[in-house]
Amino acid sequence: MSAVLLRQVREHFSCHAADYDRFAKVQKIVAARLVDEALPLADSGRVLDVGTGTGEVGRCLLEQNPDLSLVICDIAPGMTRHAAAVLPGALAVDCDAQLLPFASGAFSLALSASVYQWMNDLPQAFGEAQRILAAGGLFAFALFGAQTLHELRYSHRQAVAEVNALGRSHVQEFPGREGVGEALAATDFRILRLWSEREVEWHATVADLLRALKKIGAQNASDHRPPGLASRRVMQRMSEIYGERFACDGRIPATYEVIYGLARAPLKL
Template sequence: MSAVLVQRVREHFSCHAEEYDRFARVQKIVAARLVAQASPLIPAGRVLDVGTGTGEVARCLRERDPGRPLLVCDLAPGMTRHAVASLPNALAADGDAQSLPFVAGVFAGVLSASVYQWMNDLPEAFREARRVLADEGLFAFALFGEGTLFELRASHRQAVAEMQPGGCSHVQEFPSRQGVAAALEAGGFRILRLWSENEVEWHETVPDLLRALKKIGAQNASDQRPPGLASRRVMQRMNDIYRARFAHEGRIPATYEVIYGLACKGW
């Protein structure tokens, strides 16, 4: 990541650490499912939780494996402090997933949930995970895929096309499963299993959804993003389109495509 982008992401997530758990409902489900799949496959040794947020992955792993040594790491210092406060005897470090502050080969498991979709260079982030992983270790992750928030993205694209002809929609894009597989292979991993599941979260209104996304720091952090989502006219039209196309029984859905992966060192 560029220095500007790193600072932007750090600020986004640090400033929402204290209230993150109240809004991160899908993220909690994803963390629990990831740990359930990964924990039986991790050999003895320390586990690194990359992009720990408030520590949900590490807490789920500790519940299943209380004696496992844990180290939590996040780009946002506010998140790291929040996570380690609820994890007695865990170690903590601030660090970027694309440049982890650890020597090579020291972790039996590298786990991460709801983080890697923010990477500008996914193969590089995966190479870093591989670098710090022991030879027999397990890499397990969950990230949001290209179907995530398709309702929001489709509504915004249509609103921009109608209200600002020639304009472009700049809502966050997410990687495809094929792209994730290619990034894993480029990063030197052998894929054990790669699959996706959908989670649907319901909101009363589109503004409620947008507020929830802001509370969990899930703002578009692309290097090339323009400022703000759009003009007031575009936002109002997006709201109308979203409700007309997707509302059900008075509420609106927000779909998250979750791509799960289990991998080990290749070659």
């Protein structure tokens, strides 16, 4: 990710820290699910929550194990400050998941929920997670996959094609499960399990969905995103297509594909 985009992502998520918990319904489900999967497989020792956001993963961890030695980190200082306030016993650090400022082998468990889909270099990010884990340490992650918000992507692309044949969609592209597996295989991790599940949110209108996405700081973080803002004509036509194709009982769905992974660091120092 370029320095300019990195700064934009940091600022965007920081600005929405106060609103995040009211709108991040799926993200909370994912955090709880991830912790439930990881803790039975983890050894004792220091734990790192990568991309802590408002601290939901940390909260779930401490709820099950109050004596946990927890470190939380996030690229957005506003998020880190918010999480630190609700997790006073945790050590909080501002940092990028693709360049973690921790010593090699410092943690027995590293978790991350709803973060790695924003990485432009997923193998690099996974490599950093492996580096900071002790021998045999557990890496548990959940990220949003390629089918996430497929209704929104389809509707926007159709609208762009109708209104401006030369235009490109601004909607974020997320990695597929095969790509995630390849990125994980590029490290020395031993993959224990890699699977996906679907969560569906329902909204009254497309405008409500877009408002909720904005409130959690979601934006296109790709270095290859097209420049400029979507036109009003495109947005209006997108809303029409979304409703015509996907609405059910007066509401519109927003589907999230959640890719979960569990992996062990190699048994060597």
